[in-house]
Amino acid sequence: MNETGGPIVPFNNRDPVYLQVVRHFKVEIATGKLTAGQVIPSRRELAALMNINPNTAQKAYKEMEDQLLIVTEGNSPSRVTTDERILGVVREELISEAVDAFVASVRLIGVPVDELLHVVKRKYETMHSQHKEAES
Amino acid sequence: MIEVKGISKKYGGKSVLRDVTFSAERGQITCLIGINGVGKSTVLKAIMGLAPLNGGQIRIDGKPLDKHLYEKVAFVPDVITMPASMKVGECLDWMRDFYRSWNPERAAELLSFFRLNPPDRVSSLSKGNASKLNLLLGLSLDTDYLLMDEPFSGIDIFSREQIASVFTSHLIEERGVILTTHEISDIEHLVDKAVLLDQGTVRMTFMCEEVRMNEGKSVLDVMREVYRA
Numbered sequence: 232m233n234e235t236g237g238p239i240v241p242f243n244n245r246d247p248v249y250l251q252v253v254r255h256f257k258v259e260i261a262t263g264k265l266t267a268g269q270v271i272p273s274r275r276e277l278a279a280l281m282n283i284n285p286n287t288a289q290k291a292y293k294e295m296e297d298q299l300l301i302v303t304e305g306n307s308p309s310r311v312t313t314d315e316r317i318l319g320v321v322r323e324e325l326i327s328e329a330v331d332a333f334v335a336s337v338r339l340i341g342v343p344v345d346e347l348l349h350v351v352k353r354k355y356e357t358m359h360s361q362h363k364e365a366e367s
Numbered sequence: 368m369i370e371v372k373g374i375s376k377k378y379g380g381k382s383v384l385r386d387v388t389f390s391a392e393r394g395q396i397t398c399l400i401g402i403n404g405v406g407k408s409t410v411l412k413a414i415m416g417l418a419p420l421n422g423g424q425i426r427i428d429g430k431p432l433d434k435h436l437y438e439k440v441a442f443v444p445d446v447i448t449m450p451a452s453m454k455v456g457e458c459l460d461w462m463r464d465f466y467r468s469w470n471p472e473r474a475a476e477l478l479s480f481f482r483l484n485p486p487d488r489v490s491s492l493s494k495g496n497a498s499k500l501n502l503l504l505g506l507s508l509d510t511d512y513l514l515m516d517e518p519f520s521g522i523d524i525f526s527r528e529q530i531a532s533v534f535t536s537h538l539i540e541e542r543g544v545i546l547t548t549h550e551i552s553d554i555e556h557l558v559d560k561a562v563l564l565d566q567g568t569v570r571m572t573f574m575c576e577e578v579r580m581n582e583g584k585s586v587l588d589v590m591r592e593v594y595r596a
Contacts, residue, residue, distance in 0.1 A: 244585030247576045248556045278535045284396055284557050285540045287576075 240281055248283060252291035255281075256300065260311060261322040267313045271301060368392050369414060369440075369512060369543060374423030376409055382567060383409050386423070389562045389572050393511060393543040396534060400551055400590065401564035407547035408445065410564075411514045414545070415442045427512070438468045443505035445516040447497045449489050455500060456485030462504055473538070474507035481529065495526035502530060506538050513539065515546040519553060527553060555586045563593050570594075 240255050242248055259265040272280060278288040292309060295301045299317050303309040312318065337347065369391045376384040383406045391397040399407045412418040414425055416432045425432060427439060449458045459478075463469045478485070481499040492500060498518065505513060519527050533539065534557045548554065551561075555575070563571045570593045578584050 242556045244555045244587065245579055245583050247579045249576065250580075275537060275540070279532070282532065282535050282557075284534060284559065285537075286394060286396075286559060287556075290576075 249290040395559040398558040399547040440512040441505040441508040441510040443515040451490035477503040495522040
């Protein structure tokens, strides 16, 4: 049971919850918060931590095992894979997904690609510096 | 598995359930959804043998209802049934005396999790605390199945979150849970199977993750389609 209440991941109600959990782990891996070989919480801990049903936690871990993202040997806790190739693919996959969504939505406006890239670059730099100011 | 097969129920001349059929598996959370007065509570009472049926049957692990049912299925009604003059601690003693499946360690664990005080009288409890005591009494029975009638209704947000966290814990693992609600939004992502009731009949039964996966719809989306059609 989680005493703190609110979920650490805001789930949307239209995508399967277990895939949202898998995605959360992929982001953690891609951003280096989870590293190769690191032990991850047990299924039960994860259910409490993310406020999900224990079945969903089980299903998410099964999916990550199938995708070779995590390994579970015998009774020892599950760990992030040490296969660098798989970890590299995760990052590419996330970038590609995010860009696909962006392109699909911006395409409707019909902006020339040079102008678009310029806007993206400027936005990105502004956000980056704001982020730094907030941290300092 | 709890199997509800074609049950019908009349109160006086009024038909409240008509040919209701669904099943609830162990290790899953099944949610009966519908607005007030569609017969959700009656279904739970029928499973507990508390509402004699006019038709259909109910089987639990393949067997019809009998007196051993009460060691196998726990029922948390939407109002507290303990006498108002009893103290919280006395309620626990009472349960221990009447049920072989009572688990005192679990009761102690829940008592501190819900921050309930054994010397408090039932009559002095707030609505939220009465709900928590009610839930504690049901959850502390080591039963295979657990039925809960509107566990989230009319209580504050923090109590609701605390109660919701029960559904993410070992307390319900491996058990079959059936709960009723008229307010799905807070708990959508916790539910495995949804049974939509309307005017005493089942309008639709579906697995929530499958609907998200195959149709990209939330439980609420499906409800809108069904109830507004």
